[in-house]
Amino acid sequence: MAYELQYYPGATSVAENRRKHMSGKVEKLRDISDEDLTLVLGHRAPGSDYPSTHPPLAEMGEPEDSIRELVEATPGAKAGDRVRYVQFVDSMYNAPATPYFRSYNAAINFRGVDPGTLSGRQVVEARERDMEELAKFQIETEMTDPALAGLRGATVHGHSLRLPEDGVMFDMLERVRKEGDVIVMHKDQVGRPIDRKVSLGKPMSEEEAAKRTTIYRADNVAFRDDAEVIEWVHRVFDQRTIYGFKPEN
Amino acid sequence: MADDRQRKFAKQMEIKFTKEHGSNKMEGGEITDKNVTYYRLGVDQNPRKVEMKKAGQEISKKRGLVGYNPMMHCGGIPLGQRALTPSFLSGTDMMVEMDDLHYVNNAAMQQMWDDIRRTCVVGMDMAHETLEKRLGIEVTPETINHYLETLNHALPGGAVVQEHMVETHPALVDDCYVKIFTGDDELADEIDKQFLIDINKEFPAEQAEQLKAAIGKTSWQAAHIPTIVSRTTDGAQTTRWMAMQVGMSFISAYSMCAGEAAVADLSYAAKHAGVIQMGEMLPARRARGPNEPGGIPFGHMADMVQTSRVDPEDPAHIALEVVGAGCMLYDQIWLGSYMSGGVGFTQYATAAYCNNILDDNLYYNVDYINDKYDGAANKGIDNKVKANLDVVKDIATESTIYGIENYEKYPTTLEDHFGGSQRATSLSAAAGSAVSIATGNGNAGLSGWYLSMYLHKEALGRLGFFGYDLQDQCGATNVFSYQSDEGLALELRGPNYPNYAMNVGHQGGYAAITSGAHAGRGDAFAVNPLIKVCFADNLLPFDFTQPRKEFGRGALREFEPAGERSLIIPAK
Numbered sequence: 001m002a003y004e005l006q007y008y009p010g011a012t013s014v015a016e017n018r019r020k021h022m023s024g025k026v027e028k029l030r031d032i033s034d035e036d037l038t039l040v041l042g043h044r045a046p047g048s049d050y051p052s053t054h055p056p057l058a059e060m061g062e063p064e065d066s067i068r069e070l071v072e073a074t075p076g077a078k079a080g081d082r083v084r085y086v087q088f089v090d091s092m093y094n095a096p097a098t099p100y101f102r103s104y105n106a107a108i109n110f111r112g113v114d115p116g117t118l119s120g121r122q123v124v125e126a127r128e129r130d131m132e133e134l135a136k137f138q139i140e141t142e143m144t145d146p147a148l149a150g151l152r153g154a155t156v157h158g159h160s161l162r163l164p165e166d167g168v169m170f171d172m173l174e175r176v177r178k179e180g181d182v183i184v185m186h187k188d189q190v191g192r193p194i195d196r197k198v199s200l201g202k203p204m205s206e207e208e209a210a211k212r213t214t215i216y217r218a219d220n221v222a223f224r225d226d227a228e229v230i231e232w233v234h235r236v237f238d239q240r241t242i243y244g245f246k247p248e249n
Numbered sequence: 250m251a252d253d254r255q256r257k258f259a260k261q262m263e264i265k266f267t268k269e270h271g272s273n274k275m276e277g278g279e280i281t282d283k284n285v286t287y288y289r290l291g292v293d294q295n296p297r298k299v300e301m302k303k304a305g306q307e308i309s310k311k312r313g314l315v316g317y318n319p320m321m322h323c324g325g326i327p328l329g330q331r332a333l334t335p336s337f338l339s340g341t342d343m344m345v346e347m348d349d350l351h352y353v354n355n356a357a358m359q360q361m362w363d364d365i366r367r368t369c370v371v372g373m374d375m376a377h378e379t380l381e382k383r384l385g386i387e388v389t390p391e392t393i394n395h396y397l398e399t400l401n402h403a404l405p406g407g408a409v410v411q412e413h414m415v416e417t418h419p420a421l422v423d424d425c426y427v428k429i430f431t432g433d434d435e436l437a438d439e440i441d442k443q444f445l446i447d448i449n450k451e452f453p454a455e456q457a458e459q460l461k462a463a464i465g466k467t468s469w470q471a472a473h474i475p476t477i478v479s480r481t482t483d484g485a486q487t488t489r490w491m492a493m494q495v496g497m498s499f500i501s502a503y504s505m506c507a508g509e510a511a512v513a514d515l516s517y518a519a520k521h522a523g524v525i526q527m528g529e530m531l532p533a534r535r536a537r538g539p540n541e542p543g544g545i546p547f548g549h550m551a552d553m554v555q556t557s558r559v560d561p562e563d564p565a566h567i568a569l570e571v572v573g574a575g576c577m578l579y580d581q582i583w584l585g586s587y588m589s590g591g592v593g594f595t596q597y598a599t600a601a602y603c604n605n606i607l608d609d610n611l612y613y614n615v616d617y618i619n620d621k622y623d624g625a626a627n628k629g630i631d632n633k634v635k636a637n638l639d640v641v642k643d644i645a646t647e648s649t650i651y652g653i654e655n656y657e658k659y660p661t662t663l664e665d666h667f668g669g670s671q672r673a674t675s676l677s678a679a680a681g682s683a684v685s686i687a688t689g690n691g692n693a694g695l696s697g698w699y700l701s702m703y704l705h706k707e708a709l710g711r712l713g714f715f716g717y718d719l720q721d722q723c724g725a726t727n728v729f730s731y732q733s734d735e736g737l738a739l740e741l742r743g744p745n746y747p748n749y750a751m752n753v754g755h756q757g758g759y760a761a762i763t764s765g766a767h768a769g770r771g772d773a774f775a776v777n778p779l780i781k782v783c784f785a786d787n788l789l790p791f792d793f794t795q796p797r798k799e800f801g802r803g804a805l806r807e808f809e810p811a812g813e814r815s816l817i818i819p820a821k
Binding site for chain 1 (some may be wrong): 283284285323324326330642653657661663664668669670673700706707708709711712713714726727728729736
């Protein structure tokens with residue numbers, strides 16, 4: 001019988017959502033065009049070529065090397081793209097993703113990515129077109145609620161702040177706003193105004209966000225109620241501690 | 250446990266987040282609300298920011314070069330897009346502006362560090378042996394008193410022995426002095442009271458007995474060189490300045506020959522053989538001499554803070570005051586300078602000693618421990634619970650989940666600790682200190698710290714900045730490591746410990762855990778009785794019995810520091 005990846009312990013909806021994020025088997029909820037994605041990322045003008053830092057690998061006459069034969073370069077690396085970033089901020093009020101599960105999703109399901117995980121933000125650096133592939137995936141799927149998550153290159157503390165009345169996560173730079181029943185972005189990741197507004201689609205209802213979230217909360221799925229997760233945290237703790245004390249155990 | 254307890258942060262959160270401060274319009278609502286209106290009032294909503302803005306404009310005009318301008322923030326979007334709120338020093342009713350908790354803006358914080366950096370403890374016994382056995386000079390309580398009178402003239406910069414010398418102005422160095430202490434009651438009785446740190450008077454009887462037993466018949470000088478000297482030079486200067494003046498004072502007080510070889514022995518004893526530094530020197534890559542903050546072991550920090558002698562029955566309070574002192578020195582001044590510059594580290598550190606959030610978590614833990622482990626969180630030795638992994642897991646898990654749930658049930662506390670590093674420090678300091686108080690074992694407490702980090706990360710899917718994920722995921726492995734350089738007792742670890750050197754937001758917590766272990770047992774000191782006694786002295790400008798209150802006095806501009814230069818600069 002083939003081994004089936006288990007990804008994460010736990011018997012709750014939060015644990016199940018964590019497994020989904022890690023496996024990459026998440027539901028697609030919306031579309032964002034390549035042009036819109038380029039606009040909000042803010043790294044280059046829509047339609048322009050990808051700036052490169054070196055010629056395409058095929059033209060570089062690289063020496064023979066067994067690792068090169070084993071590991072195929074990503075499209076961005078093949079083309080010589082520069083390294084660029086996408087940075088997400090997820091509200092602690094039931095945003096679907098959390099920084100760690102964005103990172104796990106990136107590291108498990110995408111190649112050539114360098115995820116960085118902090119409390120308020122999660123950044124992925126990669127060759128530009130590879131980064132865009134990941135950004136598009138995470139924006140278009142249930143990993144992102146446009147009201148409770150955002151693309152933010154700076155000022156990320158909205159993740160822990162109370163929500164404004166319209167339910168759109170506080171953003172010091174006001175990159176997004178709710179217009180009618182959709183969320184629009186009118187500045188890029190670092191807060192520079194963009195040429196036109198980009199619609200990110202409808203926000204999730206409170207109920208839907210609570211259903212899809214990967215954060216434990218006492219007012220939704222409490223961490224203390226997921227005994228299996230706590231048991232596994234204890235197991236990791238025991239083993240790391242005992243290994244340092246007496247490795248042969 | 251039932252969840253009906255009154256939260257210790259409730260009043261602070263209500264005043265911060267439901268009452269107007271300045272003109273921030275924070276009027277109304279509940280501290281449990283999840284929604285709020287953001288008015289985006291900028292810096293003009295806050296009195297201190299207005300003062301700073303005006304000062305920036307005046308400075309720019311005066312010097313013809315632009316300076317502080319809050320509109321330079323984020324491309325023209327100033328601070329204050331959410332409400333700028335004041336904070337309370339935990340354990341006090343002192344409400345202060347957050348800006349005033351940056352050490353640049355707070356004279357008490359500066360003085361706490363000055364008082365540590367300019368201090369050393371110097372043994373007297375080697376010098377006395379040199380005098381008596383080598384030179385045949387009689388040493389008596391009378392000669393010791395005479396020597397101390399001489400040294401209190403010389404240590405601030407008064408000349409002895411040599412003629413036609415320059416001297417420092419006494420009014421600039423009035424914070425400089427030396428006192429003596431000993432475990433020998435008979436000798437103490439003979440010492441002029443102005444020179445004596447009286448262990449029997451300063452400490453509860455039980456602690457005094459412990460200290461005197463540890464110190465024995467030896468006698469020690471608590472020397473504090475002038476703040477202005479230390480501030481102008483560095484911590485390594487402290488023993489050099491002290492040793493020079495000690496040597497000269499011995500020559501003068503005992504009528505020695507200034508050139509005789511025994512003087513070298515006195516100097517060597519004062520500079521090296523008989524001296525206790527507050528901090529060890531640092532390796533070249535961090536490039537600081539002794540008595541700089543990166544070299545101060547957590548056990549020393551626990552001993553400098555004096556809450557244990559004025560409130561010995563409350564181990565949690567003792568640990569919390571050490572948190573305040575440790576976070577201020579290790580995070581705001583040390584890591585905030587050698588590792589990074591600027592202003593960010595104040596936000597990390599103040600979370601641990603403002604607004605009673607950590608206090609609430611730790612006192613909850615005390616109740617939990619006392620209920621479950623028969624009073625193990627009370628001061629005592631026989632009541633401690635055995636330190637093992639099951640106990641660590643039980644206490645640290647309950648503590649961490651309680652703290653996390655507070656952030657969820659009281660969104661204003663989450664907004665107050667808006668950064669994950671702040672939350673991680675608070676949660677782990679509570680868990681670690683609770684375990685150490687219950688077990689009397691600092692390394693068990695440290696173990697609780699690391700488990701708290703794991704739980705926090707899994708519960709919220711996030712932790713702190715990169716450093717928390719790096720060091721706090723590997724930390725459990727070195728708590729009880731069989732390799733001595735990794736598994737060192739927490740008392741002897743410090744900011745320069747291998748994987749702590751970039752540990753922003755941790756070291757005040759580590760010092761508190763150290764302190765909690767000993768406060769829980771009712772120990773008079775954590776690691777060094779000499780340092781504990783040296784700082785049991787109300788002549789020091791900074792009151793080490795209540796660091797958090799002192800920071801509040803500094804923020805309210807009520808604290809009177811030492812080492813000021815107004816005597817020698819034009820009057821304004």
